Amino acid sequence: MDNTASNAIDNLAQQVVSSSIDDPLLIGIHTGGVWVADILHRKIGFNEELGTLDISFYRDDFSKVGLNPQVKASSLPVGIEDRNIILIDDVLYTGRTIRAALNEIFSYGRPASVKLGVLIKRTGRELPIQPDFTGMELDLDNHQQAKLYRDNGKLGFSIDETSSI
């Protein structure tokens, strides 16, 4: 694992453990969030399998960009009613993914609480959403993109310049 990514995961795991949440249910957001959550799940140990969310159907830019043809199934191992959820994503940027994920979670029921953990907290928020657990922070301009990749099971990230939209 890329040394920086590996430190960030350790950080994140450390914070999740010290939060001592009662019987938490871990849920990762496709695709990068599931990779991170999967490592946390193995490192920390939870009572149930990892839950996964694909928030494609809850995105707020659907009328502009349409459907993602590679939609993956959302799968929650148990009912979420009255559970303490830890939601995991790779990069927190605008906050719109998390808003969509919260909407999807509530379509399954009413959890007791939801905490947010991210591997990378970067600049550029467009909504009032902040993480409870943070692996690392990055100060990036809007034309820069932090992207997680997985190579032979090891996580790393790159910072790419994107053309302005």
Next chain:
Amino acid sequence: MRADFPVQFDQNGKLRHFLTIQGLSEDTLTGILDIAHSFIDFGKREIKKIPLMRGKTMVNLFFEPSTRTRTTFEIAAKRLSADVVNMNATRMSTTKGETILDTVKTIEAMHTDMFVVRDRASGAAQLIASHLPDHVRVINAGDGRHEHPTQAMLDVFTIRQHKQDFSKLRIAIVGDILHSRVARSQIHALNILGVREIRVIGPRTLIPTDIETMGVGYVNNMRDGLEDIDVIIMLRIQRERMDGQLIPSEQEYFARYGLTERTLDFAKPDAMVMHPGPINRGLEISSSVADGNRSVILDQVTNGIAVRMSIMAHLMGGQEKSKWT
């Protein structure tokens, strides 16, 4: 092929209306089936709604009677969070002499976003689509004898649920092909998806004379027709569309072309039985087969919701580049 139905696509080649299966690519059909697959489990959620059509208004415009198609379209649109208006033809101003286009334009002036249209005239949905502003979407829910494309999509979806590989399948469509828009759409869809063989079975009077040009073989009896068949699609005998003595008598039709435990034995042991509904029990299919364990007739109805959600979502979505990763 695309040039035959240009109104179905926008200038970038993206699907804008869903009027006919003819001219669609295998990728388009597969894309619709894949998304429909991810909608299947939404029916089991606590809140059966996703926001893809929030703030949009869909109008069910049925100039012919329908129960399951209209209802599943309504449920599908509501699960996508759309507002739904049902317009019943018998109570509408078409009976006061207004043309179908005037009716549609009047409703569109109320800022509606999507029309689901069924009409007895072939080409009705296409006519409507070509007279509406660019942002309005039209779905054909059956036009005369021409096509019923969403029914064909839910049928191929149901087949894919049970039999994975289309290229290995031999499929028989039995009954009144001549009057059946469902059969026409099914034949196009199955050909695009590359099935091994399509056979139609029925009395010659109920088979279009040019059927072989559609890539289909014709067999006039059940014993030969069902041999080696993986999927049997029974069609409804459409008494209301019969304008002549096309079948000898209902008893004789059932004896020769009805699907019963006995005739089902001619097909493969794991052949599945489909019917678009509504069923005429004892005319084209026996109750024991329709309700038996090889029948997927009720699965077809359930799947209709997810497939129609997928088609609506495909039409409503934009195509700009996403800022999100």
